[in-house]
Amino acid sequence: MTVLVREFRPEDAESTAEVLRAAIPFLVTTPEEIAWSTAHANPAARYRLLVAEADGRIVARGQVGLAHESTTPGQAYANVYVHPDHRGRGAGSLVLRTAEEHLAVAGARTVYSWVLDEPANRAFAERRGYRPSRSAHFLRLDLAHGTLPEPPEPPAGVxxxxxxxxxxDPRPLFELDAEVTADEPSDVGAELDDYEDWLTSTWGHPGQNRELTVVAVVDGVPAAFTAVRTDGRGRYTSGMTGVRRAYRGRGLAKLVKAHSLHRARAAGCTEAFTGNDAGNEPMLAVNKWFGYDICATEVRHVRELALG
Structure with a gap:
């Protein structure tokens, strides 16, 4: 099998989405958002979507870029996924090597990569010089057949x-997102300070479902939200649930997520997914209350690139 690694093209969107769905089915994605995200990436990210082609078929993909929202320069990511039917044939290695070469030229010094917590995947990363760091869980909730707790009533003033x-005027949501993102557990901290970029990359994202994204407003101020994306196939994902610091401890995270999930079920969504840092006990407890079950775990690995 001859493997060729090249840049993503718009006509690759469907087959690239198929690879991602097969490799990591807990992510909610569509061909449209893959093409859109590639076309609208911030130039500062030096973003590339790489695909590995074998015998005319796309068998692997790699998302590569600089962590341009980090306050620490030189941090980058390379997340590589190979279709399960084509593992062990060199596609993942070639994508990763191409990704690291691109990042080195772009000025990266530290590369982070999410790796499924399975022996073969971890061994692949460790053979290539990556060491394990923090972990995160994927969680799934059966909206079609599960029992969803009744949503709490909003407290007085909410x-x-x-x-x-x-x-x-979405700027108040940008300000809310910026504050909660800054406090999100991560190896690579992020600082959202570019409203125009947020309008493009987050507010304008084609997968975002604004009707299911629920916001708790206190005295006219957006205090908490759960940001939702859907894929038109009955799958729902909450990419961020957060509360501003001054309003924490009031049950607002549970409130917004409960109402969002009930709206999602009424709208025909059958599965809900989310992700939590393994150390984020408060949010894991909230999701357990809803009935989410951990369905997989990823371990973030890190490697220092050699200085040229």
């Missing part, structure tokens, strides 16, 4: 809205 209600 109003529930959706992201769609902020269409005329």
């Amino acid at each position: 109003e529930l809205r959706t992201a769609a209600d902020f269409a005329a």
Whole structure:
């Protein structure tokens, strides 16, 4: 089998999505958002979507870029996924090597990569000089057949809205997102300080479901939210649930997520997915209350690139 690694093309969107769904089915993605995200990446990220082609078929993909929102320069990521039917044939190695070469030229010094917590995957990373760091869980909730707890009533002074209600001026949601993102557990801290980039990459993302993204507003201030994306196939994912520091400890995370999940089920969603840092006990407890089960774990690995 001859493997060729090249840049993603728009016509690759469907087959690239198929690889991702097969390799890591807990992620909610669509061909449209893959093509869109590649076309609208921030130039500062030096983002590339690499694909490995074998005998005319795409068998692997790699997301590569600089962590441009980090306050520490030189940090980067390379997340490589190979279709399960084509593992062990060199496609993943070639994608990773190509990714590291690109990142070195772009000025990266530290590369992070998410690796499924399975022996073969971890061995692959460790043979290539990556050492394990923090871990995170994928969680799944059966909306079609599971029992979803009744949503709590909003406390006095708390109003529930959706992201769609902020269409005329989404900046308050940007400010909320920036604050909670800064506190999210991670090896690579992020600082959201570019509103125009956020409008493109987050607010304008084609997978975002503004009607199911629920926001708790306190005294006119967006205090908590759960940001939702859907794929049109009945799958729902909450990519971020967060509460501003001044409003924590009031049950607002559970409140917004509960109402979002009930709206999702009423809208025909059958599965809900989310991800949590393994050390984020408060959010893991909230998701356990809803009935989410851990379905897989990833371990973030890190490697220092040799200085040229």
